[in-house]
Amino acid sequence: MSIDFTVEDKIATIRLNRPEALNAMTPEMYTDLSRAWVEVRDNPDIFVAVVTGAPQPDRAPEKQVFCAGADLKLTIPAQGNIANFWQTQQDQILNRGLEVWKPVVAAVNGLCLAGGMTMLMATDFRIGSEHSAYDLSEVKRGILPGNGGTQRTARQLPYPIAMEVLLLGRRLSAERAAHYGFINQVVPHDQVLSTAMDYARQLRAMPPLAVRAIKELAVRAHQGLPLNEGLRLEASISHILRQTEDAKEGPRAFAEKRAPEFKGQ
Numbered sequence: 001m002s003i004d005f006t007v008e009d010k011i012a013t014i015r016l017n018r019p020e021a022l023n024a025m026t027p028e029m030y031t032d033l034s035r036a037w038v039e040v041r042d043n044p045d046i047f048v049a050v051v052t053g054a055p056q057p058d059r060a061p062e063k064q065v066f067c068a069g070a071d072l073k074l075t076i077p078a079q080g081n082i083a084n085f086w087q088t089q090q091d092q093i094l095n096r097g098l099e100v101w102k103p104v105v106a107a108v109n110g111l112c113l114a115g116g117m118t119m120l121m122a123t124d125f126r127i128g129s130e131h132s133a134y135d136l137s138e139v140k141r142g143i144l145p146g147n148g149g150t151q152r153t154a155r156q157l158p159y160p161i162a163m164e165v166l167l168l169g170r171r172l173s174a175e176r177a178a179h180y181g182f183i184n185q186v187v188p189h190d191q192v193l194s195t196a197m198d199y200a201r202q203l204r205a206m207p208p209l210a211v212r213a214i215k216e217l218a219v220r221a222h223q224g225l226p227l228n229e230g231l232r233l234e235a236s237i238s239h240i241l242r243q244t245e246d247a248k249e250g251p252r253a254f255a256e257k258r259a260p261e262f263k264g265q
Contacts, residue, residue, distance in 0.1 A: 003032040004054075005039065010047040011200045012040050016116075017054040022068035025115055027075055034091040034098070041100045044264065047211075048203040049100075050196050051123065052107035053116070061189040062131040069114025072141070095122035095148045101212035101219075103203045107196035108132045109189065118145060121152040124215065125203075126183040127196045128174045134182065137169035155222065157182060207246040208264040213237050 004015040014036050016023040025033070040049045053066040084090070092098035095118045106123040113135045120126060120134070136145040136153065144150055145166065154162040157180055164170040174186045187195050203211065217237060221230050241247055245265040253260035 002026065002029045003036055005036045007043070007046055010045060010204050011197070012036075012043075012046045012049040014040075014049060014051045015054055016052070016067050019054045019056045021071060022056065022065040022111075023053040023116070024068040024071035025075070026071050030070075030093060031091050034093050037092070037094050037098050037100055040102060040104075041098065046102065047208045047264070048103050048105065048200045050105045050107060050193075050200050051119070052193055052196065053109055055109060061129070064110030064129070064131060064189070066108045066110045066112045066132065067116025067119065068111070069116050093119070093147070095119045095152075097148075099216075101216045102208070103211060103215060105196045105199045105203070107193045108183070109192045111135070114138060114145060114149075115147060118147045118149045118152070121148060121156055125196070125199050127185050127187060127192055127199070128177060128183040129189040129192045130174055130186055131189055132174045132177075132183075132186075132192075134165075134172040134177050135169070136165050137171075139167060140169045205262075207250060207260070207262040209244055209246050210241060213241050 002016070002018040004013075004017045006013050014033070016025070016029070016033075018024060018026070018029065040046050055064055059065075094100060094104065095115075103125065104123040105125040106120050106127065108120065108126060108128040110129060110131060111133050112120055112128075114137065117134050117136055136149050138145045138149070145153070150166065153166055156162075157165065161172075161180060165172065172180075172182065174183070177183045178186050184199075185195060217230065217234050220233070225233070246262045249260050249262060
């Protein structure tokens with residue numbers, strides 16, 4: 001299996017594990033990745049997920065690759081029956097539209113290319129190595145960046161910078177990506193995963209239902225939900241959230257001067 005999936009103390013870790021091919025994604029990996037994201041979504045014992053790539057032991061830190069995107073030798077010939085175009089819920093992944101309201105942290109331990117970058121754009125927190133860089137160069141091959149590449153880039157980068165990335169295939173350095181707010185932090189290569197896990201542990205300690213509610217509302221607003229509809233949805237979800245045990249535990253713990261124990265109930 002080329003996708004490693006583990007769960008420990010409510011944190012799921014997903015690792016792209018095909019280092020010999022720079023973690024390039026095969027059709028089988030996409031299927032396994034879909035199963036992993038569905039497990040994150042549906043498993044009540046998971047509060048947060050971290051995604052990273054397997055290191056390449058024969059490459060220097062500045063040559064490491066988080067994900068080289070889809071393996072075009074295997075994915076383009078595998079397009080198959082045109083009827084599959086309408087199988088819109090088949091093998092859903094995070095960047096293809098699967099709704100996962102639990103927070104997702106990315107540990108970008110190297111170059112983040114093509115499908116790796118489109119996956120990154122569907123995560124919530126992004127820690128990049130000092131050697132990381134971000135690239136959607138599909139246009140140079142006569143294809144387009146699918147799985148959300150054309151849809152999310154101009155929403156997450158300033159428009160003219162997005163056009164550099166999309167239409168010229170220009171690469172963003174870690175520093176430039178951080179400057180535009182595309183990633184949260186740039187850290188030394190050997191601290192990427194530990195920093196991402198620090199984020200995950202902080203998120204794990206938060207009230208999980210409130211975290212999921214806030215993420216959903218923010219994401220839907222970012223996707224273009226009209227303000228009046230967003231305000232109405234916010235009020236509705238707030239009313240539901242106030243009925244939960246976690247919403248009672250927060251004020252109670254504050255009054256008793258102790259750390260809250262949130263259970264997602």
